[in-house]
Amino acid sequence: MAERAVSPTSGAVRWVVVDSQTYVLHLEVTGYLASLRARGCSPNTERVYAGRLALYLNYCHMRRLQWNAPGFTGLSLLQQWLVDTPLPARIKLPAPHTVRCRSRGTANAVMTVVAEFLRFGALHGWVASRTTDLLAQPKLLRFTPPGYDPGERGQHRHIQAAAFRFKSTQAGYEDLSPAQIRHMIASVSRARDRFLIALLACTGLRIGEALGLHREDLHLLASSRIVGCGIDGPHVHVRRRTDNPNRALAKSRFPRNVPVTAELVTLYTDYQYERDRVPQALGESMVFVNLFRTARGRPMTYPNTKEMFDRLGRTVGHACRPHMLRHSAATRWLRDGVDRDVVQRLLGHVSPLSMSTVSQLVQAAIP
Template sequence: MVISSAYNLHPESCEYLESLRAVDASLNTERIYAGRIALYLSYCAERGIDWTRPTLWQLKTFLHWLVEEPLPPRGRIAPAEPRHREEKTANAVVSTTGRFLDFCSTRGWVPLDVVNMLWEPKFLRTPPPGYDLGEDGQFGSVQGRTVKFRISIEGYEWLADDQIETIIGLTRNARDRFLVTLLAVTGARIGEVLGLRREDMHFLANSRSLGCPEGGPHVHIRRRSNNANGALAKARKPRSIPVEAETVGFYSEYQHERDQVAEAAESDMVFVNLFRQPLGQPMKYHGAKDLFDRLARKAGFAARPHMLRHSAATRWIRGGTDPDVVQDLMGHVSGQSMQPYLHSTSAERREAVERGTAHRKAHA
């Protein structure tokens, strides 16, 4: 919750967060946006800036402060070297701030000229695949942000197959092993997986007895806004994702482990707390984050739930799966979302160069 130094609720920001709930934004999105807005409001308060009327120079100074100001230490022991935000993180904070100010302008709390200075016309010299500029390029001009760092566009982070196997091998119990495997196999978002109910797990060879015509073992992804753990499927359209025998086996092992915790029997959620209080309650986002943080430290490389999603899409596309099928599996509305998943490995890049060199020498 966004509060002032006097522990009073900040009415404008609270109303903005409520507007996110009105469009079914996830609890995780609301939490992240609240933290970003709090950074902006605190920055303004400490410097005597009217947050409703910042100048362009003040917003740019805020952007640079975000990367220059050291982050508070994690835990009781201060790190040897201070930590700082990355430029892309600062861009995200200022982008959320812009959305907040834009929302406030619709309520009359922020002058419209403040919002207008955050954007400038920008011509798309290299439009995204599938984007129609029009016969005369009339659709090539878009609104670009004026307050941001210019950074190179990075591809999505993903994990190679051996890294995924390493992460699975480092899990200490059946629940965590099934969670990691399900993310890797289905490419589902962490919010979608944490929101699964037992009724969504159709792991029989034939699910007609359950009223489902889908053949083979599969998982149903459904958007529900009443999950006790705040988990929310981003895609509004429900979909089903097939799974193979190994995943079904991991689920059976997890069910046996879960049956040992009496409190878990009362919940119809798939993933519940088995090893810490409150036992039997649905697993939350921070619980999944803590799990992946531990696994990443043991593995010695970055590992986050969304990296498994990107890995699944990359694996399907490289395997020759039709992009439309991958789009359906991922729950993407637009086919343009498939482009960032076209990763190449260092071995593939080296093979391409060596093949090109051999071709050049052969025709010299």
Template structure:
């Protein structure tokens, strides 16, 4: 984060340091940094003091976010201009508000600015688990004063066969293993990149490793010290069983990995084998792009987290108890599970037809 004079923008750096101290993921830090940089560039271009924006300034910035075309994704211009969605603009402004609140604690932003960021809102419908209070005092909360009204977004997911198509077009054993591991375990991409060899307990009996868990499995452990800064979201360690096919994919990958001498010294599971720096742990940006390329080659438009949605949905539909699925997924509460259980349009139609048939049968009695 640098200013127009190529000097560090210290308030922003201080805020990002705070995120890192709170063990925020590298992706969160990267996204927040780009949003803050965009806000600072916008205010500097218009001569606005970033520490003292008015309500009109922030509203104008929100409109600018959706009206300003995005830069081209490659060297060639996009066929049609691309724009941010209102939900994305809301997320940008939310990060700006967090920066302003953080800076207010350090005396850089006046309270008058903080007071315009939120306004009282009465909750007619309470979120699940919220106690309204004896006199309903908890129904009034502070809500964002400036935001676009957007519909609740839908969630996309990849079914088992979709990931199979990606595995089929992958050229390298490492990439096939990564895809299969995501599909079978439902782990986040950051959790996969944070795996170390000591986490792979693939024998029928792991007592020699000091582990009493029977059967092949992997351990997910949050490690802020990972060189690639891959971080498990949950602070609670967990283990996930894996099947024979996943073990076979891992074995094939080990043969491929052994052909790269520089990979021998790394204790990380996923390392660079085909591009510099060889043997170094894979990082999120390059892995994300790899996933996108494989998805495109398989005729799909997808991102890694869609695999997790598909896996958890499959667990529930196959009869796994929800509390077991919650533990395997690493969710702290059942509420966190709700966005991950999906139903297809075909299934919705089949359910509706069954209800109609039951109703018809009742009428004929």
């Protein structure tokens, strides 16, 4: 099982995989998770990968397979087992209740992590090459995505594709209308939550980027030259920091700045008034802090934020996820005629291929 481990000396938080009976570390998986940290992956990525690899090890134990030599049949059955096996109910429900299973997209994500782990094992001599040879197969790209260079003779159309992957339709582009966003903001009673919702909708920040903001990142005056910033107008700086106490991490390694509206500045002023009434929060440098629960004044975490958005979704009667607000910002910018290159920079996309996908999805979503 995947476990959260805290160092007794430094307090550093890591994710590990242990035997559920003896709590002995699975050294190879734990080593792979350590490599994710070395590459600068977020703690949330580490947590998700730990859970998926624990699931793989449990499957191998159940099928009496060696995890480092599952064979073609073992991997094929794992792929099908992932979508056929019912998930445990979130709460105890009286029978009969709806049985939930993993989607094909989720199964593909698990198989991708397993394949990466096995390839990592091959580099360290834990996994034989005959196993990793099973993970990919040659494929000819008949249709290429926008911006893809097939080569002068089409040589780049021949690629190695994942061998164990379901064909699945692309997920729909989920955004929120301006009226829905206004309703969300009006439906929360706390100034902090109103500011967070409006910030995500205005700037298109990822939730990790928002939770990782420091107060020094908010330049909300008409001119910020007094603090050494030459950018005119109110704006937000997005910076990647690896030492945030709430483990929030900006995905992009490149800093950027995003302009904000006067309305957002007003909502931040309301939040500041609410925050200043909590003495524990006065010395905290992070923007978003706990004000209404234990550990007041401490930075908000991913679970805190998810709980807030889940409650909000039940209140307004539709799904409310932070990433939908990011999509809403992209939709608004493209509808308003903002150049795609500018939108790419505002969203923090490094690859133009990511922006091409966003543009296609947005165009499909615009009536």
